[in-house]
Amino acid sequence: MEFVFITLFPEMIQNACSVSILGRAAQEGLISVRCVNPRDYATDRHRSVDDTTCGGGAGMVLKPQTYLAALDRARELVPGALVAAMTPVGEQLQQERVCGLAKSGRDLIFLCGHYEGFDERILMEADLRLSIGDFVLTGGELPALCVMDAVARFIPGVLGKQVSAEEDSFHYSLLEYPQYTRPVEYHGKTVPEVLLSGDHAKIGQWRRKEALRATLRHRPELLRQMQWQKGDGRLFLALKEEKKENSQAEKD
Structure with a gap:
């Protein structure tokens, strides 16, 4: 080109x-x-x-x-x-x-x-x-x-x-999920266990959920044009429940 x-x-x-x-x-x-x-x-x-x-x-x-x-x-x-x-x-x-x-x-x-x-x-x-x-x-x-x-x-x-271009932020109207590399543990912060599991289905689900979480937190307006996938509703409910639990924990 x-x-x-x-x-x-x-x-x-x-x-x-x-x-x-x-x-x-x-x-x-x-x-x-x-x-x-x-x-x-x-x-x-x-x-x-x-x-x-x-x-x-x-x-x-x-x-x-x-x-x-x-x-x-x-x-x-x-x-x-x-x-x-x-x-x-x-x-x-x-x-x-x-x-x-x-x-x-x-x-x-x-x-x-x-x-x-x-x-x-x-x-x-x-x-x-x-x-x-x-x-x-x-x-x-x-x-x-x-x-x-x-x-x-x-x-x-x-x-x-x-695939790097196709999966990057905004391709599906969502921000990108968090990325990690080695070492697994650094200054007390560790890579999420699911990413080390080798279970690609669970990894894919985790990445989708984290992409939704990032978009909801930082660019919620993008959700109006996102391409919905099977299981997104369940992930949204899980995020909502987590937010509720975190808010309650902060009050306590």
């Missing part, structure tokens, strides 16, 4: 994609990462890419000439790619969207903004507008990298085991 970043700071992208899992995936040819700098398409001696806001106001707005020229070049590099503009006013990224982007098989072009944002005529060329949360950053590079990282994990071969 190919990812093209339209960015004023290609070194940010190149550095982030040269290490760890993404770096290895690029070396193995599983992903391709390229950058197009809008400043290369500026025509004035200052190589300017922004201008003052029409109608007045603080800040500078990214000009359509340079960014759309860079977009044309990106489309030449990856014909048929999906164009995603990173902007605070975009759709907030969810795992469902990540899975959809990965399954589409289409390459991705990211429009990374800066300053006060894009001239609206640039955004009109995007297939979708994405945000990673209700906050504002100095530029679109970090959000675009987040999107690429999330999507790349579903490309066969990028992770050691594809």
